[in-house]
Amino acid sequence: MYCKSCGVKIEVDEMFCKNCGNKTDYQDKDNLGIFNINRKKSFVGCVINFDVYVDETKVGTLKNGGNINCNIPLGEHEVKISNPTGNVITQNIILTKDKRTVKINVKVKMGLLAGKANIIDLNYE
Ligand SMILES: [Zn+2]
Numbered sequence: 001m002y003c004k005s006c007g008v009k010i011e012v013d014e015m016f017c018k019n020c021g022n023k024t025d026y027q028d029k030d031n032l033g034i035f036n037i038n039r040k041k042s043f044v045g046c047v048i049n050f051d052v053y054v055d056e057t058k059v060g061t062l063k064n065g066g067n068i069n070c071n072i073p074l075g076e077h078e079v080k081i082s083n084p085t086g087n088v089i090t091q092n093i094i095l096t097k098d099k100r101t102v103k104i105n106v107k108v109k110m111g112l113l114a115g116k117a118n119i120i121d122l123n124y125e
Contacts, residue, residue, distance in 0.1 A: 001025070001055045001073065012059050012070055025073035033095035035072045037079075037104040040120070041065030045108030048115050053080040062106070062117075074100065081106060081117040089117050099124035 001010045005022035015027050025031050037052055039062045046064040053059065054077050060068035062081070074095045082088040093102045102124055109118035 001057060001077075009057065012054065012057050012072065026071065028073075030097075031073050032071045033074050033100040033102070034069065035059065035077075035079075035093075035095075035102055036067070036069045037062060037081075037106065038067045039063070039065060040105060040107040042107060044110055045115055048083050048108060050081050050083050050106070050117050053082070054078070056080070079104070081119075083115050083117065085115060087116040089119070091119060091122065093122070095124075101125040 003010055003017040003020060003022055006020040008017060008019040010017060010024050013026055014024055017024060035054060041064055050062040051058055052062050052068055054072055059070050062068060076092060076094045079091045079093055080088060095102060104122050105120050106117045107120055109116045
């Protein structure tokens with residue numbers, strides 16, 4: 001996410017822009033949604049960790065059987081899930097006042113693309 005005032009990158013949950021001091025969308029509770037991503041526990045690929053980004057800001061590392069839960073502003077966002085070998089998948093999400101929560105379930109995809117994240121479902125609530 002980027003500052004609406006100066007365009008500098010805003011880290012997740014930052015209340016003020018570090019560059020210009022402007023209030024961010026994280027101060028406005030009416031404008032916040034919930035981003036939730038779960039990884040199914042599996043023996044296969046269990047040592048591979050996925051880094052998860054929302055709009056190029058890292059929100060956490062998804063380990064085998066792990067979960068990341070954080071606030072993000074409503075609107076359209078790009079989710080990126082990458083592993084250490086550079087396998088990346090992206091997914092666009094849209095949060096609205098009626099659908100404030102997005103839940104994504106992923107697992108490790110096997111075969112030629114072993115170690116790549118695979119979104120098995122994506123739901124809004
Ligand atoms: Zn700023």
